[in-house]
Amino acid sequence: MKKILMSACFLGQKVRYDGQDSLLEHPLIQQWKEEGHIVPFCPEVAGGLPTPRHPAEITTRHPVMVVNLIGEDVTPQFLQGAELAVEKAKEVGACCALLKSRSPSCGNRETYNGNFDGTLVPGSGVTAAELQRHGIPVFNERELDQLVEFMTMQEADVA
Template sequence: MKKILMSACFLGQKVRYDGRHSLIEHPLIKKWQEEGRLIPFCPEVAGGLPIPRAPAEIKNHHPVLVIDQNEKDVTPQFVTGAELAVERAKREGACCALLKSRSPSCGNREVYDGKFSGTVVPGAGVTAAELQRHGIPVFNEREIDQIEEFISNQL
């Protein structure tokens, strides 16, 4: 059975920076949960950041630099969380990941610009980029139907 690494906030876990969740109620997620396919994971918490925490954005992609709104460098926690996500995905046999869009960890197509201006720019979060680098495709909450298609094509 193909497993999916998934942002824990999507399953109602209050792990976001603001102490809230991003619960998604979608028939496919419910089905995957019932089948035991989901691997809930929050890379920021796994990397050692508290709940709640100051919002963070990627200031630089190469080399990666992640700062929070108080100008504190939180890069080590983001990198650790990304490495742990890859380790967990590989250990549990995840074929792909479903992660929170625009997150500095989980965004797969776009992230905020690093200036805390609310501006979105193309790019991937630290964890999404690391998963992709290890051959694990990353989808966001607007691409749930694409995951089903991806999994079907893997069989």
């Protein structure tokens, strides 16, 4: 089975902006972890942001700009983390990624609108977009069925 780049917070690592995790307890994730198929990665920490840190949101998409709650531009750290995620995915031969939904880094379908008012808008986070741009499919924790189907097809292609 191929490798899956996974948000480190899903594996219990306390790397979220609030110093917490987003532990994803699912038998298949546990099995893949035990079999060595999971590669944990947090692009925000990899990009140089501390834990805990102020929440951040994407304020503009073209060009991308990410600002935290106190108005600091954290775009460079988000871009660096995205580049490192692509490098890691390529290095380990990851066929896909399982990333945290709605995150300004990892969200693959929607993120918050940049006003810190809880409003969601369509679009990918910085890392998810960069992985997708490099041909690496990104799933979120609400898409485990699709991920399982994708991985089953990957295995069939290998056999």
